[in-house]
Amino acid sequence: MLMGIFAAHKVSITEIRSTPDPLNLRKMMVSISFEGDWESENVKQLVARLRSYCAAFSRGAPVDVPWFPQSPEDLDRIASHTLDAGKDLEADHPGFLDAVYRKRRQEIAAVAKNHRGGQAVRIIDYTPQETATWKHLWGILTDLYPTLACNEYNEVLTELRDAGLYGPDKIPQVAEVNEYIHAKTGFTLRPVAGLLAARDFMNALAFRTFFSTQYIRHHSAPLYTPEPDVVHELLGHAPLLANPVSTVHYYSFLDATQRHDDHFSQLLGLASLGASEEDTVRLQRLFWFSVEFGLLSNPGNAGELTAYGAGLLSSPGELRNATYPTNNKVKILQWHPEDAAQQEFPITTYQPLLYAAESLKDVRDRLLRYIQKNIHKPFSTRYNKETGALHVSTDVRLPRDSLRF
Structure with a gap:
C-alpha cells in the first residue's frame, strides 16, 4: 500500500527503513527517503495523505556528514586543492635541479588551475623533449602490453591508435581523448595541477569525472615518476575508463525497472561521498589494489597474470615485477575486497602485495557487494547519467568550516 501511495503521487522512493516502535512492539516506525521537493504540489498532497494513515508524522532533521560535492559545479571547489598546494618540486624529484623543467611544470599547472567545469580543455603544446620522453615509454610499454596487459585494455588501446588519438610521435591531448571516453562511458578527464587528497579525488569519480595531470615526467628518468603524470593518466587509466565492460549493472531493490550503470571507479566514488574517515581509508585501499594495481588471473593457465x-x-618495471611468474618478491592473493581494504601499501617502492581477480566482472561484482555490505552512511546517492546530477536520498548538512572556495 505504501509504495502505491507514492506511485499515485508520482514520487519515487529511494530508501525505506523500518524498526519496531519501542513503546508498542505491534507498531512500526518507518523512515522513508524520496526524490522530490517538499514545496512541490504533488509532495504536499502525498504528505497530507500519509498523515491520514499515521499515528505520528514528522520530517527528519538534516544529517551531519563530511563535506562532499553535490553537483558537478562543486568540483571547481576541490580542483585547486592539491596536496602540494602549488609548492615547487621536492628535493628528491628527478627534475628538482632542472630550472627549465620546473618552470614548464608551473606553466602546465597554471593551465589546470584556471580550468573550470564545462570549459573546453586547453591544448598543451608539448615540446620535442617532452614528446621524446613519451615516445621512449610508448615503445617499451607497447612491446609489453600484448602479453602483460588484459584483453579489455588492449582492445581499447587498439581503437585509440586506429582513431589517431594515440601513437608514438605525439603526446595525446586530454581534450581529444575526452571526446572518445565520454562517448563510450560518460567519463570525463578534467585537468588538475597535481595530487588531490584521496577523498576529493574519489568524490569526483562519483560524477564520472577523473582528475588528470597534463605534465610529463622528467626526461632524465623516463621509467620513474614520484607522482601521476600524463603517461600514467592516458596510458594507465584512460583506456579502461573508456571500456563499457568495466561497468556494473544492478537494480534498485525498490524498483526492479530502475537499472544503474556505474563504472567500478564510479562505485568507489559514490561510496566515498560523505563517508567517514575510516571508510575513506578503506575505499582508498580498494582503489589502490584494483584501479591502480589490479591484476587478472587466467583460470585456464595457472600462474598467468595480466594487468x-x-x-x-x-x-x-612495475608491470614486469607484478606479472613475472617466478618472482617471489611480490605476493599475489585472490581478489577479496574485505582483505584488501585492510592492507596498507608503499608508494615509493615496487608493490610487495597485489590482488588478482578472475575477470573485470569479478572485480566490479565483489566491489559492489563489499560496498553494499560494509560502507554504512545515513543516506544513499544516485547519479543521473542523463543530466549529470546527483540525487541524495536524505537532507544533509555540511560543516560550514569545510566548504571549499
Whole structure:
C-alpha cells in the first residue's frame, strides 16, 4: 500500500527503513527517503495523505556528514586543492635541479588551475623533449602490453591508435581523448595541477569525472615518476575508463525497472561521498589494489597474470615485477575486497602485495557487494547519467568550516 501511495503521487522512493516502535512492539516506525521537493504540489498532497494513515508524522532533521560535492559545479571547489598546494618540486624529484623543467611544470599547472567545469580543455603544446620522453615509454610499454596487459585494455588501446588519438610521435591531448571516453562511458578527464587528497579525488569519480595531470615526467628518468603524470593518466587509466565492460549493472531493490550503470571507479566514488574517515581509508585501499594495481588471473593457465591497474600499465618495471611468474618478491592473493581494504601499501617502492581477480566482472561484482555490505552512511546517492546530477536520498548538512572556495 505504501509504495502505491507514492506511485499515485508520482514520487519515487529511494530508501525505506523500518524498526519496531519501542513503546508498542505491534507498531512500526518507518523512515522513508524520496526524490522530490517538499514545496512541490504533488509532495504536499502525498504528505497530507500519509498523515491520514499515521499515528505520528514528522520530517527528519538534516544529517551531519563530511563535506562532499553535490553537483558537478562543486568540483571547481576541490580542483585547486592539491596536496602540494602549488609548492615547487621536492628535493628528491628527478627534475628538482632542472630550472627549465620546473618552470614548464608551473606553466602546465597554471593551465589546470584556471580550468573550470564545462570549459573546453586547453591544448598543451608539448615540446620535442617532452614528446621524446613519451615516445621512449610508448615503445617499451607497447612491446609489453600484448602479453602483460588484459584483453579489455588492449582492445581499447587498439581503437585509440586506429582513431589517431594515440601513437608514438605525439603526446595525446586530454581534450581529444575526452571526446572518445565520454562517448563510450560518460567519463570525463578534467585537468588538475597535481595530487588531490584521496577523498576529493574519489568524490569526483562519483560524477564520472577523473582528475588528470597534463605534465610529463622528467626526461632524465623516463621509467620513474614520484607522482601521476600524463603517461600514467592516458596510458594507465584512460583506456579502461573508456571500456563499457568495466561497468556494473544492478537494480534498485525498490524498483526492479530502475537499472544503474556505474563504472567500478564510479562505485568507489559514490561510496566515498560523505563517508567517514575510516571508510575513506578503506575505499582508498580498494582503489589502490584494483584501479591502480589490479591484476587478472587466467583460470585456464595457472600462474598467468595480466594487468588492468594503471600503476602497472604505466610503469615497465612495475608491470614486469607484478606479472613475472617466478618472482617471489611480490605476493599475489585472490581478489577479496574485505582483505584488501585492510592492507596498507608503499608508494615509493615496487608493490610487495597485489590482488588478482578472475575477470573485470569479478572485480566490479565483489566491489559492489563489499560496498553494499560494509560502507554504512545515513543516506544513499544516485547519479543521473542523463543530466549529470546527483540525487541524495536524505537532507544533509555540511560543516560550514569545510566548504571549499
